[in-house]
Amino acid sequence: xxxxxxxxxxxxxxxxxxxxxxxxxxxxxxxxxxxxxxxxxxxxxxxxxxxxxxxxxxxxxxxxxxxxxxxxxxxxxxxxxxxxxxxxxxxxxxxxxxxxxxxxxxxxxxxxxxxxxxxxxxxxxxxxxxxxxxxxxxxxxxxxxxxxxxxxxxxxxxxxxxxxxxxxxxxxxxxxxxxxxxxxxxxxxxxxxxxxxxxxxxxxxxxxxxxxxxxxxxxxxxxxxxxxxxxxxxxxxxxxxxxxxxxxxxxxxxxxxxxxxxxxxxxxxxxxxxxxxxxxxxxxxxxxxxxxxxxxxxxxxxxxxxxxxxxxxxxxxxxxxxxxxxxxxxxxxxxxxxxxxxxxxxxxxxxxxxxxxxxxxxxxxxxxxxxxxxxxxxxxxxxxxxxxxxxxxxxxxxxxxxxxxxxxxxxxxxxxxxxxxxxxxxxxxxxxxxxxxxxxxxxxxxxxxxxxxxxxxxxxxxxxxxxxxxxxxxxxxxxxxxxxxxxxxxxxxxxxxxx
Amino acid sequence: xxxxxxxxxxxxxxxxxxxxxxxxxxxxxxxxxxxxxxxxxxxxxxxxxxxxxxxxxxxxxxxxxxxxxxxxxxxxxxxxxxxxxxxxxxxxxxxxxxxxxxxxxxxxxxxxxxxxxxxxxxxxxxxxxxxxxxxxxxxxxxxxxxxxxxxxxxxxxxxxxxxxxxxxxxxxxxxxxxxxxxxxxxxxxxxxxxxxxxxxxxxxxxxxxxxxxxxxxxxxxxxxxxxxxxxxxxxxxxxxxxxxxxxxxxxxxxxxxxxxxxxxxxxxxxxxxxxxxxxxxxxxxxxxxxxxxxxxxxxxxxxxxxxxxxxxxxxxxxxxxxxxxxxxxxxxxxxxxxxxxxxxxxxxxxxxxxxxxxxxxxxxxxxxxxxxxxxxxxxxxxxxxxxxxxxxxxxxxxxxxxxxxxxxxxxxxxxxxxxxxxxxxxxxxxxxxxxxxxxxxxxxxxxxxxxxxxxxxxxxxxxxxxxxxxxxxxxxxxxxxxxxxxxxxxxxxxxxxxx
Numbered sequence: 002x003x004x005x006x007x008x009x010x011x012x013x014x015x016x017x018x019x020x021x022x023x024x025x026x027x028x029x030x031x032x033x034x035x036x037x038x039x040x041x042x043x044x045x046x047x048x049x050x051x052x053x054x055x056x057x058x059x060x061x062x063x064x065x066x067x068x069x070x071x072x073x074x075x076x077x078x079x080x081x082x083x084x085x086x087x088x089x090x091x092x093x094x095x096x097x098x099x100x101x102x103x104x105x106x107x108x109x110x111x112x113x114x115x116x117x118x119x120x121x122x123x124x125x126x127x128x129x130x131x132x133x134x135x136x137x138x139x140x141x142x143x144x145x146x147x148x149x150x151x152x153x154x155x156x157x158x159x160x161x162x163x164x165x166x167x168x169x170x171x172x173x174x175x176x177x178x179x180x181x182x183x184x185x186x187x188x189x190x191x192x193x194x195x196x197x198x199x200x201x202x203x204x205x206x207x208x209x210x211x212x213x214x215x216x217x218x219x220x221x222x223x224x225x226x227x228x229x230x231x232x233x234x235x236x237x238x239x240x241x242x243x244x245x246x247x248x249x250x251x252x253x254x255x256x257x258x259x260x261x262x263x264x265x266x267x268x269x270x271x272x273x274x275x276x277x278x279x280x281x282x283x284x285x286x287x288x289x290x291x292x293x294x295x296x297x298x299x300x301x302x303x304x305x306x307x308x309x310x311x312x313x314x315x316x317x318x319x320x321x322x323x324x325x326x327x328x329x330x331x332x333x334x335x336x337x338x339x340x341x342x343x344x345x346x347x348x349x350x351x352x353x354x355x356x357x358x359x360x361x362x363x364x365x366x367x368x369x370x371x372x373x374x375x376x377x378x379x380x381x382x383x384x385x386x387x388x389x390x391x392x393x394x395x396x397x398x399x400x401x402x403x404x405x406x407x408x409x410x411x412x413x414x415x416x417x418x419x420x421x422x423x424x425x426x427x428x429x430x431x432x433x434x435x436x437x438x439x440x441x442x443x444x445x446x447x448x449x450x451x452x453x454x455x456x457x458x459x460x461x462x463x464x465x466x467x468x469x470x471x472x473x474x475x476x477x478x479x480x481x482x483x484x485x486x487x488x489x490x491x492x493x494x495x496x497x498x499x500x
Numbered sequence: 501x502x503x504x505x506x507x508x509x510x511x512x513x514x515x516x517x518x519x520x521x522x523x524x525x526x527x528x529x530x531x532x533x534x535x536x537x538x539x540x541x542x543x544x545x546x547x548x549x550x551x552x553x554x555x556x557x558x559x560x561x562x563x564x565x566x567x568x569x570x571x572x573x574x575x576x577x578x579x580x581x582x583x584x585x586x587x588x589x590x591x592x593x594x595x596x597x598x599x600x601x602x603x604x605x606x607x608x609x610x611x612x613x614x615x616x617x618x619x620x621x622x623x624x625x626x627x628x629x630x631x632x633x634x635x636x637x638x639x640x641x642x643x644x645x646x647x648x649x650x651x652x653x654x655x656x657x658x659x660x661x662x663x664x665x666x667x668x669x670x671x672x673x674x675x676x677x678x679x680x681x682x683x684x685x686x687x688x689x690x691x692x693x694x695x696x697x698x699x700x701x702x703x704x705x706x707x708x709x710x711x712x713x714x715x716x717x718x719x720x721x722x723x724x725x726x727x728x729x730x731x732x733x734x735x736x737x738x739x740x741x742x743x744x745x746x747x748x749x750x751x752x753x754x755x756x757x758x759x760x761x762x763x764x765x766x767x768x769x770x771x772x773x774x775x776x777x778x779x780x781x782x783x784x785x786x787x788x789x790x791x792x793x794x795x796x797x798x799x800x801x802x803x804x805x806x807x808x809x810x811x812x813x814x815x816x817x818x819x820x821x822x823x824x825x826x827x828x829x830x831x832x833x834x835x836x837x838x839x840x841x842x843x844x845x846x847x848x849x850x851x852x853x854x855x856x857x858x859x860x861x862x863x864x865x866x867x868x869x870x871x872x873x874x875x876x877x878x879x880x881x882x883x884x885x886x887x888x889x890x891x892x893x894x895x896x897x898x899x900x901x902x903x904x905x906x907x908x909x910x911x912x913x914x915x916x917x918x919x920x921x922x923x924x925x926x927x928x929x930x931x932x933x934x935x936x937x938x939x940x941x942x943x944x945x946x947x948x949x950x951x952x953x954x955x956x957x958x959x960x961x962x963x964x965x966x967x968x969x970x971x972x973x974x975x976x977x978x979x980x981x982x983x984x985x986x987x988x989x990x991x992x993x994x995x996x997x998x999x
Contacts, residue, residue: 184719185754213734213747216712217719220683235712235790239738247792248712255684268793289788291734293746294767 006258007043007229009081009205011243012274013071014046016233019209019242022284023055026455027067029280033273034074040266042078043229044114047071048107049082051342053090057438057445062453065110065430072111079140081114082107085342086126087405088119091437092343094376096408097129099415103433104133110430116174116205118144120344123377124164125403131170142205143170147177147190148339149299150332152381155186159193162202172203172229175222178341179301180211187218191225205229209243211301213291216244216252223258234267236275240289241301247271280457298325299332304345311353320356327352327360334361334387335371336379347371361387369395375404411436422446505757506542506728508580508704510742511773512570513545515732518708518741521783522554525954526566528779532772533573539765541577542728543613546570547606548581550841552589556937556944561952564609564929571610578639580613581606584841585625586904587618590936591842593875595907596628598914602932603632609929615673615704617643619843622876623663624902630669641704642669646676646689647838648798649831651880654685658692661701671702671728674721677840678800679710679740686717690724704728708742710800712790715743715751722757733766735774739788740800746770779956797824798831803844810852819855826851826859833860833886834870835878846870860886868894874903910935921945 017025030047037045048068056064071080087094089103104115115134119126127143134141143165145158162173173194175182182190191204206222208215208231219230232238235245247267250260278285287306295301300308305325312318328340331352338344351368355361369391370376372383378401388399400407412432419425419435424446435442516524529546536544547567555563570579586593588602603614614633618625626642633640642664644657661672672693674681681689690703705721707714707730718729731737734744746766749759777784786805794800799807804824811817827839830851837843850867854860868890869875871882877900887898899906911931918924918934923945934941 183753184751189754212750213715213744214751217716217751220716220719235792239789245712245790245792248790251711251792251795252683252713252716254682255688290738291744291747293734293744293750296750 003257003259006223006227006253006260008041008246008249008260008262009044009046009207009229009231010037010040010042010246010270011046011231011233012237012270013037014048014050014052014081014083015207015231016237016242017281018051018055020237020240020286021278021281022286023051024059024281024284024456025277026060026453026457027062027070028453028455029277029457031070031074033270034071036266036269036273038075038078040263040270041261044079044081045071045075046081046083046116046231047075048080048112049084049090049116053434054438054441057434058441059456060454061445061448061451063449064434065106068107068110068112079113080111081116082112084115084117084130086117086119086130088126088343089130089433089437094126094404094408095436096411097405098410098412099433099436100129100405101133101136102412102429104130105137106429106433108134108137108139112139114140114142116142116144116176116207118146118174118176118341119377120146120341121338121377121379122146122161123379123403124161124168126377126405127165128168129405131165131168135169135171140172141170142172142174143168144174144176146339146341147175147182148179148337149181149296150337150381152337155189155193157380158190159197162194163197166198166202172205173198174205174207176341177206177208177215177218178339179295179299180209180213180215181296181299182206182208182218183214184217184221188221188225191222191227195226200226203228205231207231209241209301210239211241211288211291212293212295214293216248219244219249220252220256223253223256234270234274236271236273236278241286277457279460282460282463283458284456294325298328299340300325300328300349301340301345304340304349307346308349308353311350315353315357317357323356324349324352327355330360331355331368333381334384335368336381336383338371338379343367344371344376347376361390364391364394366395369397372399373397374400377404424449502756502758504760505722505726505752507540507745507748507759507761508543508545508706508728508730509536509539509541509745509769510545510730510732511736511769512536513547513549513551513580513582514706514730515736515741516780517550517554519736519739519785520777520780521785522550523558523780523783523955524776525559525952525956526561526569527952527954528776528956530569530573532769533570535765535768535772537574537577538762539769540759540761543578543580544570544574545580545582545615545730546574547579547611548583548589548615550589552933553937553940556933557940558955559953560944560947560950562948563933564605567606567609567611578612579610580615581611583614583616583629585616585618585629587625587842588932588936593625593903593907594935595910596904597909597911598932598935599628599904600632600635601911601928603629604636605928605932607633607636607638611638613639613641615641615643615675615706617645617673617675617840618876619645619840620837620876620878621645621660622878622902623660623667625876625904626664627667628904630664630667634668634670639671640669641671641673642667643673643675645838645840646674646681647678647836648680648795649836649880651836654688654692656879657689658696661693662696665697665701671704672697673704673706675840676705676707676714676717677838678794678798679708679712679714680795680798681705681707681717682713683716683720687720687724690721690726694725699725702727704730706730708740708800709738710740710787710790711792711794713792715747718743718748719751719755722752722755733769733773735770735772735777740785776956778959781959781962782957783955793824797827798839799824799827799848800839800844803839803848806845807848807852810849814852814856816856822855823848823851826854829859830854830867832880833883834867835880835882837870837878842866843870843875846875860889863890863893865894868896871898872896873899876903923948 053064056062117130131141206227232246233243238245347367372391415436419432552563555561616629630640705726731745732742737744846866871890914935918931
């Protein structure tokens with residue numbers, strides 16, 4: 002008897018977020034939606050994460066319009082989003098009624114599956130959003146951020162799964178953003194959750210491919226009973242992205258497991274994105290091969306490039322390896338948080354400061370807040386001396402309550418502020434945009450009428466062939482190239498060749 | 501109890517053969533040999549396959565000198581080579597004493613492990629080389645070329661393994677050159693061989709990574725008892741190459757299996773080749789992502805690029821897909837040969853002709869020979885009508901004997917011919933070079949004294965960043981670039997920017 006494994010396609014959200022800095026324009030996704038809708042996926046992840054931010058910051062695109070378009074173009078599919086619990090899609094904690102409102106509006110505009118996580122794995126930061134989702138009747142998926150540390154163990158994650166089940170959810174996601182989930186822990190973790198929370202607990206496994214081992218981990222997770230796994234169509238896969246959907250399909254024959262995906266549709270989707278991906282070469286991740294050093298540093302790919310650019314700005318580009326060695330020390334001091342937005346940025350920036358200025362000589366405001374409990378409870382103990390230093394620097398006391406409990410109702414004020422902005426259309430959706438991105442929203446509201454920008458470029462108009470195309474690598478220019486050059490009012494033919 | 505899985509490192513042979521058209525110069529391998537020698541590999545594949553041909557054809561390098569250098573620089577390692585059975589490293593069958601001589605000379609110059617295969621899986625074509633290896637006291641590894649077809653089954657391959665064991669060998673290799681070996685068949689095949697031939701039969705698994713599923717297959721092969729697996733250091737891995745060595749190491753913790761590789765050495769080897777690989781960007785494979793269409797066409801990556809260039813020469817570059825659809829039909833007519841040198845070239849070229857001229861209107865001389873049995877026995881029946889047509893065209897009768905049985909002793913004649921060539925040094929090694937590459941050897945003998953050519957180029961001297969670097973993808977030029985241009989005797993500053 003063969004068991005069907007369900008699949009979530011990531012190309013429309015985490016795929017381009019991981020590989021192309023979340024820059025893909027809606028226009029470049031529309032033409033392939035019908036094939037995606039018909040391919041037999043359990044769900045299509047297409048919203049949330051960094052896409053909201055990217056839409057208003059870079060693409061002049063209304064994220065709510067994007068969601069409604071997906072809803073229209075994917076009528077047979079569950080739409081799925083990634084939601085940062087009490088942070089929603091922003092970078093601070095929101096008061097509960099704002100969380101409720103965001104979830105209601107997302108459901109109303111077409112969202113079906115809400116994957117809710119907290120960067121510290123603090124279940125208190127996930128609960129309210131889960132409850133809001135359940136009130137809408139949509140699918141509430143509670144998330145464990147997987148990481149490794151001297152503290153973390155399979156048992157600890159199974160405990161967390163149990164808490165999440167008690168909090169009330171429709172499925173449990175194991176989210177392995179840094180590709181640290183090895184095959185045996187994948188097996189043990191899925192098995193452990195099924196044993197502790199019941200065999201009918203739906204387990205959904207999300208892994209990245211950075212370290213090269215996680216397709217094996219998916220195989221083991223499936224053997225242990227995983228119900229749904231996340232993959233990305235091959236032409237939008239690998240590197241800091243995800244395992245190829247087609248490889249998942251093709252590894253299963255004979256194993257007693259199968260997907261219900263349509264290979265012809267997959268082929269079309271693959272071909273389509275093979276044409277789109279090179280258009281975003283300038284935003285492409287540098288890391289294209291396999292990187293197993295992450296097992297030692299636990300640093301996800303996106304975080305390394307962030308740190309690199311911070312170091313470059315300080316004229317210290319050569320100190321990346323010191324910073325990578327510093328990250329585990331900062332993590333330990335902070336109670337071993339998983340590294341995922343925003344904890345990855347907080348820990349990464351502090352590690353950069355430690356290397357440049359000396360260990361914890363200067364604390365960022367965010368790191369101080371993390372030490373003081375303002376992001377929530379960490380799973381490990383935090384360094385008491387650093388808590389003291391943080392308190393002194395930030396002139397705040399440490400807290401142990403749920404951070405959002407300290408917030409006063411804020412919706413009315415957010416609404417008043419938003420409505421004062423030129424171009425704000427007065428909807429709750431616009432208020433939410435302002436609430437999450439108060440600095441970016443004003444410009445976006447003004448510019449919105451100009452319509453979306455597509456930052457993709459045809460490979461011909463780029464000065465070099467794309468380095469990221471799955472099928473079309475670059476060819477070297479070996480001969481001279483001719484240009485017409487104007488000097489004053491005379492045109493000269495000039496040829497330039499490699500030295 | 502944890503079982504140790506042994507590893508063969510492929511970077512020095514199949515790695516650069518698969519990814520960089522076999523162009524890596526010895527000079528670029530020498531500096532890293534010490535780390536490779538100390539890393540804990542079971543063997544280091546570094547010779548044979550296409551390297552011999554490439555050495556004399558492109559690199560002006562004496563392949564025997566390369567072998568002796570490896571022997572000196574890898575004193576603690578088993579050196580391993582790939583040998584095409586009765587074809588040696590050439591493209592025709594050789595008379596038995598030439599085979600014996602080649603094996604003796606290879607052993608004498610330092611070779612330890614001889615992986616012997618036949619493109620048709622005709623055991624008669626492997627036997628003589630195996631016997632020659634065993635006479636030298638070196639390791640004789642007999643090879644099954646893995647493929648899929650309506651004919652092939654796990655049982656059929658296990659039968660072949662049994663014949664190979666009877667023929668006498670020190671290990672059995674499962675060679676999956678097209679990345680068609682899925683996880684479950686990998687498990688079943690290793691298990692089947694161990695059951696049929698004895699648990700102490702050493703099974704060595706060689707897979708490519710093209711389809712993205714074969715690291716999972718290695719996991720399953722290991723679970724079934726595989727003793728040795730082939731991988732390639734991460735910075736020389738993936739695409740039509742192999743699974744990353746570090747990913748193999750990192751997938752095992754907790755599974756009850758481990759390697760004995762030194763991770764610090766692996767890190768050095770990885771870094772080293774990350775610097776070397778971009779130097780060969782102009783020879784780099786186009787296929788860098790995962791390609792699962794191969795499961796339908798069974799066409800290995802290298803074969804696709806061959807067919808593409810043949811079609812291009814005929815002005816029919818747009819007919820690649822027709823040719824890919826034709827390949828399985830040609831394979832069927834020819835008794836379902838595995839596709840590996842030389843059968844891949846023979847089948848591929850015939851498929852191109854079929855598309856351009858009509859099915860089997862014209863047969864290549866090689867395809868005719870294949871149909872008539874001059875390459876050996878195929879595992880499936882060949883089309884009788886095509887045998888007849890081939891016989892008529894080639895004016896030869898079909899044969900059923902071992903092809904080499906038709907050859908008369910040829911060593912003396914080869915020696916006489918070689919010694920007449922300018923620059924031939926009179927050694928048996930030079931005679932063998934001439935024997936295998938009679939058209940290339942004369943020029944090589946003349947040019948040899950000029951010393952090896954290194955075709956690698958520093959990335960700066962290439963006009964674009966490499967598209968293949970595992971760690972350093974290209975960055976688009978977005979702003980204008982300034983050149984100093986001389987026109988007559990005046991120097992102008994010119995800036996050029998993308999249109």
